[in-house]
Amino acid sequence: MRTDVVVVGAGPAGLVLAWLLQRAGVATVVVESQSRDELGTAPKAGIVEYRTVQMLTAEGLGGAVLDFAAENHRCEFRTADETVLVDYAALTGGRPHYVFPQHELVARVAASFRDEGGTVLFQQRVTAVEQDAHEARVTTTGPEGTQELVTDVVVGCDGAGSAVARSLAGDVTQHDHRHPHRFLVISAAMPPLVDHTIYAAHPRGYAAHMRRLPEVTRLYLEVPGDQGPADWPVPRIREEVGRRLGVGRALEGVELPEVDVLDLRTRVTTPMQHGRVFLVGDAAHLITPAGGKGMNLALGDAVELAHGLVERYGPTRDGTRAEAYSTTRLPAIWRTQAFSDWFLRVISAPPVTGDDRDGFGLGLREGWVSALQRDPLLRRWFAHAYAGVDPDPEG
Template sequence: MHTTVGIIGAGPAGLLLARLLHRAGIDSVVLESRDRDYVEQRQRAGILEQATVDALRAAGAGGRLDAEGIPHDGIELRHGGRATRIDFPGLTGGRRVWVYAQTEVVKDLVALQLAEGGPLHFEAEVTAVHGADTDRPTIRYTHQGRERILSCDYVVGCDGFHGVTRQAVPAAERRTHERVYPYSWLGILADAPPVYDELIYAHSERGFALASMRSPSVSRLYLQVPNGTDPADWPDERIWDELDARLALRDTAGARLHRGPVTQKSVLPMRSSVTEPMRWGRVFLAGDAAHIVPPTGAKGLNLAAADVIVLARAFAHHRATGSTELLDAYSDTCLRRVWRAEHFSYFMTTTLHTDPGQSGFETRLQLSQLDRIADSRHAATELAENYTGLPLDPV
């Protein structure tokens, strides 16, 4: 079998790329190691930037997002007992974000791909990518009990940090920059209405907390916990009590969280990672295969979407003109945005979390920075512009 673009991984990056290529008249094959149910139930991000929403709409995948997604025009920061709302449209000239879970994005894109797009094979485990530096790279995979080979003009790895595609870049040519944070997030899904109509990010002496949502009746909530925490050590009532304590305000007890059945509980380690270059020969890396950000800045899914938007434009340009200029520039183009998002995610993470070895001096620096955001339009604008996502460069 041969295709123009072989895509490894049916997460939001791989599926959006396949959809954009289909709309541009470029054939592709998507290979996913997991089954469809697993892919469509995998809980991940829930915040979509303006550029991501625009891309999904342009790809024909915006119908349910527009009907069910929750637009947000700001976030609330809480620190030192005070609350500050960051007004996104007012500070950015109209940009906003949407709450729409990654699971729903994936469901929408899977349905479109199966109905209109090229082949999408679930339970197709890729074992190797060969010939990255040739004009006909191949993907070796197992599907329905048989080993198969897919030859491609190009291969795009959307298969995550531990996927096969990164290994196609020679170790001597691959550089990975990493930071591991000394804390994790304990996250829960609960059948309970959100306490506030926007996200709340809280810095407290007890540690970070985040009150988010998945719908008007489902809350998504997080607590900073030590690395290695076992979720079983946190009974539901302990989680709710700790969330209430960390989200409390000085002048009022603040609205207590609406408590309800906890339907999911997990611990998420925090780390940052960037692999350079994002292209080697005819193999491209996108999404988590190339970079990971801590979730504090809501950048993971949006960075992945930005990668494949840039890549789809480059493939369309190549098809229309025969020029490889944009394909050749892919890594440099994406890495500029990646490092900006990495820096913002690092800033949000280190400003809002309490390091286990943190001194009083360092805590006062965090509070000073948060006071600056609360009191300075310039500082609030910088946060709002980065949170809502910098516009993609025009072609």
């Protein structure tokens, strides 16, 4: 098979990129290792930035495909001593977050892509990518064996363990960092306790509460780096989340159908391209879930690269924008990493060893929450960075 662009991975980044290329008439094939039924079933993102919704709407993906309706206006920080409610939508001139579960976004963009005649090759795992001056070759394995796709460009949208990124080893640099603690990621079968996000910076550790769907609420629980779901039976999770959130026995009897563990890893790959191969989304950079930024960055990459590739394969045959893709995206990626790293330290102070917490880290965390309570300038900066609103240069 021969095409202009092979997109590896049908996550949010791959599907939005492919949707935009298909609409512009660029010959594109998506290769996905999961089956159609498995696609997007893992519980992941739910918070979508204001600027992401504006961007997707401007690209024609709002409304009929993605009807962003559920808004988040406020978040709350709970410490042992105080409760700080930040109305970030009010602080940004009425610009909220949107709540849209990632699996729903993936399902809808995938359906629209296929309705428009797009091709997704399911159950095809990419195992190798090679390139030379004339073409790139993508090897996949699936139920019918091995096949090779010949293409002009390969875009790795294949997430954290990217096979496409591995094919660039030696041509790019991966800057990695790992935090010592982990989060349990919990789906609770209950309506939200309140209509906003709660970040509990409790002396026993971090816990959070977030809206997802009317009958599903996302909970997070910070645990030591050597623990996972096996150490946390459901009654223990209910009790500990209730204690840290300060909601007592509100979770008693609530089903927790999904409990996963998440390592707090970060990475930025520089540059995010080499020759005919580009990296987009989690394949290029990883960010902790603090602040809800990963999918937003992935979608920002996808839209920027789509414009570059449409110019390259459109009537002008101009590759300038695609060549500049990394340089264009990296400043926003580092700014977002900086925000998320700071935010992780506001909501959690990792244990030094076992359950032994670092008093200095705990003090810093209290200090930041208290500053958010008292300093209107900090609150305003936070509101813009958190909701994903570019500050108005006029103030």
